[in-house]
Amino acid sequence: MKKILLSILALLFITVGFAQQGNVGGSTALPQQEKGEFSGNFQTNNQFYVRDDRIGANTTQYKHELSSTDAWLFLNYKIKGFNFAMRYDLFNNSPLFNPQQAYSNQGIGYWQISKDIDNLNVTVGYFYDQFGTGMAFRSYEDRNIGIDFAIEGARLIYKPTENTKIKAFTGKQKFRFDIREPIIRGANIEHRIVLNENLTTEFGGSIVNRIIDGGTMNAIAATIISYSLPNRFDPTYNVFVGNIYNTTSYKNFTLFLEYDQKTPEAIMGYDNTLIKKGGNIYYGSLSYSTKGIGINAQFKRIESFPFRTSPLETQPTPNNATVNYLPSLTRQNTYRLLARYNAVVQELGENAMQLEFTLKPSKTTQININLSAVTKLNGVNFNSGVPQLKWDSTTRLFRELYVDVSHKFSKKFKMLLGVQAIGYNQATFEAKAAPYVEAYTPFGEFTYKLNQSRSIRFEWQYMHNNQDLGSFVNGLLEFNMAPHWSFAAGDLLNFQPGALNQPISGETFEQIHYFNFFAGYTVKTTRVTAGYLKQPTGVNCTGGVCRVEPAFSGARLTLTTNF
Amino acid sequence: MKNLTLFILIVFAIFAFSTCKEEPPYINYEVSQTILDTSYIVSVIPTPQPKEILIEDVSGVGCVNCPQAAQIARDIIAANSGRVNTVTEYPNLTSLGILVKPVDQNPFQSRLDLRSDVAKDIANYVTVPASLPSGFINRKKYSGNLDWSQPKENWSGDVNSELLIATPLNIDLLQTYDPSTKKLSVTLTVTYTQAVSGLHYLSVMLLQDSIIDSQETRDANNNTIFDSVYTHQHVLMDMLTSHTGDLLNVDSTKTPLIAGRVFKKRFEKILDARTNSPSALPQPQWAPKHMKVLAFVSQDDKSKYILQSKEIEIQ
Numbered sequence: 108m109k110k111i112l113l114s115i116l117a118l119l120f121i122t123v124g125f126a127q128q129g130n131v132g133g134s135t136a137l138p139q140q141e142k143g144e145f146s147g148n149f150q151t152n153n154q155f156y157v158r159d160d161r162i163g164a165n166t167t168q169y170k171h172e173l174s175s176t177d178a179w180l181f182l183n184y185k186i187k188g189f190n191f192a193m194r195y196d197l198f199n200n201s202p203l204f205n206p207q208q209a210y211s212n213q214g215i216g217y218w219q220i221s222k223d224i225d226n227l228n229v230t231v232g233y234f235y236d237q238f239g240t241g242m243a244f245r246s247y248e249d250r251n252i253g254i255d256f257a258i259e260g261a262r263l264i265y266k267p268t269e270n271t272k273i274k275a276f277t278g279k280q281k282f283r284f285d286i287r288e289p290i291i292r293g294a295n296i297e298h299r300i301v302l303n304e305n306l307t308t309e310f311g312g313s314i315v316n317r318i319i320d321g322g323t324m325n326a327i328a329a330t331i332i333s334y335s336l337p338n339r340f341d342p343t344y345n346v347f348v349g350n351i352y353n354t355t356s357y358k359n360f361t362l363f364l365e366y367d368q369k370t371p372e373a374i375m376g377y378d379n380t381l382i383k384k385g386g387n388i389y390y391g392s393l394s395y396s397t398k399g400i401g402i403n404a405q406f407k408r409i410e411s412f413p414f415r416t417s418p419l420e421t422q423p424t425p426n427n428a429t430v431n432y433l434p435s436l437t438r439q440n441t442y443r444l445l446a447r448y449n450a451v452v453q454e455l456g457e458n459a460m461q462l463e464f465t466l467k468p469s470k471t472t473q474i475n476i477n478l479s480a481v482t483k484l485n486g487v488n489f490n491s492g493v494p495q496l497k498w499d500s501t502t503r504l505f506r507e508l509y510v511d512v513s514h515k516f517s518k519k520f521k522m523l524l525g526v527q528a529i530g531y532n533q534a535t536f537e538a539k540a541a542p543y544v545e546a547y548t549p550f551g552e553f554t555y556k557l558n559q560s561r562s563i564r565f566e567w568q569y570m571h572n573n574q575d576l577g578s579f580v581n582g583l584l585e586f587n588m589a590p591h592w593s594f595a596a597g598d599l600l601n602f603q604p605g606a607l608n609q610p611i612s613g614e615t616f617e618q619i620h621y622f623n624f625f626a627g628y629t630v631k632t633t634r635v636t637a638g639y640l641k642q643p644t645g646v647n648c649t650g651g652v653c654r655v656e657p658a659f660s661g662a663r664l665t666l667t668t669n670f
Numbered sequence: 671m672k673n674l675t676l677f678i679l680i681v682f683a684i685f686a687f688s689t690c691k692e693e694p695p696y697i698n699y700e701v702s703q704t705i706l707d708t709s710y711i712v713s714v715i716p717t718p719q720p721k722e723i724l725i726e727d728v729s730g731v732g733c734v735n736c737p738q739a740a741q742i743a744r745d746i747i748a749a750n751s752g753r754v755n756t757v758t759e760y761p762n763l764t765s766l767g768i769l770v771k772p773v774d775q776n777p778f779q780s781r782l783d784l785r786s787d788v789a790k791d792i793a794n795y796v797t798v799p800a801s802l803p804s805g806f807i808n809r810k811k812y813s814g815n816l817d818w819s820q821p822k823e824n825w826s827g828d829v830n831s832e833l834l835i836a837t838p839l840n841i842d843l844l845q846t847y848d849p850s851t852k853k854l855s856v857t858l859t860v861t862y863t864q865a866v867s868g869l870h871y872l873s874v875m876l877l878q879d880s881i882i883d884s885q886e887t888r889d890a891n892n893n894t895i896f897d898s899v900y901t902h903q904h905v906l907m908d909m910l911t912s913h914t915g916d917l918l919n920v921d922s923t924k925t926p927l928i929a930g931r932v933f934k935k936r937f938e939k940i941l942d943a944r945t946n947s948p949s950a951l952p953q954p955q956w957a958p959k960h961m962k963v964l965a966f967v968s969q970d971d972k973s974k975y976i977l978q979s980k981e982i983e984i985q
Contacts, residue, residue, distance in 0.1 A: 322971035326869065328695040329917035341694035 143186030148669045150250075151178040154202075155662040161619060163644050164660035172200035172209050179216070179250065190221040192232075196284075203253035204283065206657050214284050217257060228264040233257040233281060236274065237432065238295040238313040242367050242388055242412075243350040245432035246280070252656075256429065257281040258291060270299040280416050280428065287416040288320035291430055308355040315348045317430055323417045327373055330381055330419065340383040346372040348414060348431070350388075359397045365390040373418045374411060377455060381418055386411035388433075401465035406458075407436050410484060413454040436461045437479040438509055440527075443599060444548055444568035444581050447645055448531040450505035456484030457504060471515040475525075481505040500543065506530040511550075523552040533575060542606050546572040560589040576643060577605030583623075595625040601643070633668035696791045698912050706857070706936035709925045718863040721837040723829050724966055724979040725756040726792075726806040727904070728799055728819075730770035731780055734894050737887040739803035739822040740903065746829050754829055755981045757877055757964055758904045759789040761798075762948045769802045772951050773884040778896035780884045783951040789906050791913035796974060808832050809974040818974060838864045841965055841980040847958050852941045854984065856910060856963050860918065862931040869970040870927065870977070871915025874937060877981075879903045879960045904962070905954070907944075910937040915968055958984050 153176045158169035168175055178197040183190065196216030200209040219232035235257055237245035246258045260278015267273070277292035293315035301307045319327070319342075327342050352365035371385040392405040412433065415421075420428035433452040436459035440446040450459070461479040468474070486502035488495045498506075511525030527548045533541040550568040557563065564585040572578050583597030599621035601608075610616045623640035644658040725743045729736040743756040762785040763770060772780030793799065796806055797817035804819045807828040811818050820828055844857040856874060885900035918933050919925045925933075941956040966979035 324695050325914055325971040326917070328697060328912065328914065329871070330920070332698055332912050332916060333920060336699065339697055339699060341697055343694065344692050 147182040153664040159660040162658040175200040188223040193218040241432035342373040477509040544574040578603040733802040760784040761789040761793040808976040837978040873915035874910040875964040
């Protein structure tokens with residue numbers, strides 16, 4: 108059936124392609140709606156591996172395959188309310204899905220047919236979607252860390268009024284070029300009410316149901332039967348996740364509240380054994396924004412909320428086969444050393460809180476302040492009237508204090524200075540015997556415009572750290588020649604050891620340079636980059652989704668284009 | 671438009687909340703009967719055993735044609751000495767109605783209830799037959815079939831085909847029974863003689879022969895009769911593993927199924943009085959001198975295919 112559908116889709120693309128060629132310059136030019144719209148993009152990442160045992164860059168690709176390629180070609184065609192899409196995926200010796208392995212396969216990784224019928228949209232094939240914040244359901248792709256949780260199935264989106272949207276779907280989660288057997292289905296409704304020009308409120312609610320198939324349940328039951336008698340329980344085929352949420356805006360204030368509830372099911376507990384437990388999430392944020400000031404306060408409490416196609420799907424990465432998305436409530440840093448430590452969301456339990464200030468005292472100056480803290484579930488006591496924070500070695504997971512000040516001195520020169528103080532429970536986040544990390548990192552960035560098209564940017568960070576791999580200093584010099592060229596060179600220097608890379612007694616610590624060189628060329632919508640770099644092992648996060656990755660040493664060549 | 675929205679919401683609500691309560695999979699809550707569970711690799715690969723085929727005869731005391739199926743199974747065993755094993759499963763399935771219920775015809779009433787929950791669980795796991803007799807040959811799903819059941823007329827041909835297939839593993843069984851303590855010990859060794867992939871499950875059944883009780887059957891003239899002293903053979907009494915079998919290679923990375931891989935397990939069970947009858951009638955009690963231990967290794971839920979079986983008598 109799948110092959111037939113793909114054949115029809117391919118035939119359609121070919122037919123449409125010829126039809127478009129035929130129309131170019133022809134005397135029978137059709138209106139745009141009749142002709143339709145063809146678009147797409149292509150991306151390829153190529154890595155060439157240079158083994159470096161000193162930094163731990165010695166996975167299989169360094170020993171055997173020596174290079175890898177990932178590529179995606181996405182095609183989309185719209186006509187008369189129809190939308191046809193397909194994507195060709197290619198992975199040659201790719202470390203994307205499991206950094207310890209080389210994966211090779213290629214084929215149609217995504218196809219979709221969608222049609223708008225008045226207020227109704229019907230989609231079959233693969234689709235990406237999410238309900239609300241995604242904590243009840245999110246189907247998404249994050250190709251940079253090997254995530255493609257598309258649902259293959261059918262989806263309806265109905266908009267009875269401008270302010271109301273109803274969604275419903277059923278299907279199975281994609282797994283590389285196959286699917287995972289458990290069925291996922293759900294429905295969501297959102298309705299917006301405009302009470303007056305100062306006050307609007309939007310309500311939402313969802314219900315998601317995952318049904319485990321016989322084969323998966325067989326493996327779960329066999330696992331439970333292997334436990335001692337007191338630890339056995341009846342697993343459930345069905346689990347339901349429901350949520351309600353509301354966003355209310357009044358003048359400059361916006362309040363968001365969400366509650367998620369999950370029925371009891373088998374989940375993988377802290378000691379890597381299955382337990383039966385339901386879960387919940389409380390999430391709230393309050394923001395205020397006016398000229399020159401922005402304030403945002405957030406709180407989230409997660410209790411026992413792993414939601415996967417199967418509770419046994421916990422490898423090779425912690426976010427394997429997830430049906431939902433639990434957002435991190437900490438700052439998403441971009442500078443290399445500032446982004447070294449990230450608070451991976453603890454689905455079994457955490458309290459997370461964040462306070463952000465943005466101040467703009469003048470047109471040329473901006474101050475950003477961010478405070479965040481994440482504790483284990485017992486880190487906040489809700490039984491004592493006013494919730495009390497308990498921050499000690501038994502509860503702490505992560506905290507960050509971040510301040511930056513940027514000032515534009517002239518049209519040509521601007522500067523940013525800041526400091527970050529991080530606390531990071533490496534033992535929990537990276538599942539290894541390691542002391543609690545406390546790192547302090549001042550940083551800065553200078554940008555100087557040489558002329559209309561050329562500029563120089565220099566960034567630096569200095570991280571003082573006695574734990575993990577110790578202290579680092581990073582410097583990067585970037586030269587941009589708009590609109591085509593950009594070049595960069597930098598060095599991340601591990602100049603002082605930490606708890607995990609202390610030299611053997613009698614030996615001295617040998618400093619490690621993580622050099623990186625980069626060149627990029629852009630022409631119209633196509634960009635080609637080439638780089639040679641080394642990077643230390645650590646947690647890599649994109650879009651709030653994180654995973655522990657081994658060190659990298661080698662060259663990277665990328666090409667992206669849109670058409 | 672408002673009415674349509676309301677209608678959609680009501681439909682969602684009905685579908686979301688009106689489903690019935692689900693039935694969980696079988697989880698064995700009895701005290702563990704496995705007292706040894708180990709795995710290792712031997713350097714000398716043993717000679718592969720001849721494959722032994724398992725006929726699962728799904729039967730009922732109110733099923734008039736079931737004795738014919740039992741006779742077919744016995745004939746196949748006799749024709750292939752040492753290469754075929756059989757088990758008779760009396761499932762406690764309400765869907766099979768009077769076919770499986772104890773005989774209630776005066777004066778041929780059943781004195782025992784042969785039905786068991788473990789036979790019901792196996793039927794739910796493999797295939798719930800639409801009617802009886804039915805059976806599974808090595809739990810093979812034949813091309814064109816919607817399920818795993820095979821009519822008795824096909825059993826002989828199916829067994830002959832299966833006999834031609836080699837097995838990748840050997841099963842060795844040892845047993846001891848202590849009448850003073852009523853303790854049965856079963857030691858089982860599974861040795862792989864060639865590398866295979868996938869999840870493999872070990873099932874160990876306790877069977878009993880020579881149970882005398884009523885059975886609906888046919889006489890020489892093909893008339894329906896009741897035989898109150900019919901001898902029920904190979905009756906599934908209980909299992910030492912779960913009905914799906916216990917997963918052998920729980921961690922497939924630590925215990926890959928390579929040639930020389932050995933799984934060794936020992937089970938113990940006290941043969942106490944059986945008190946779990948599905949009706950007011952008693953279940954047949956243990957009679958060790960008529961008992962057998964049947965072990966087999968099968969593939970995962972998608973396939974369920976039995977790779978090898980082995981049977982020994984309790985002495």
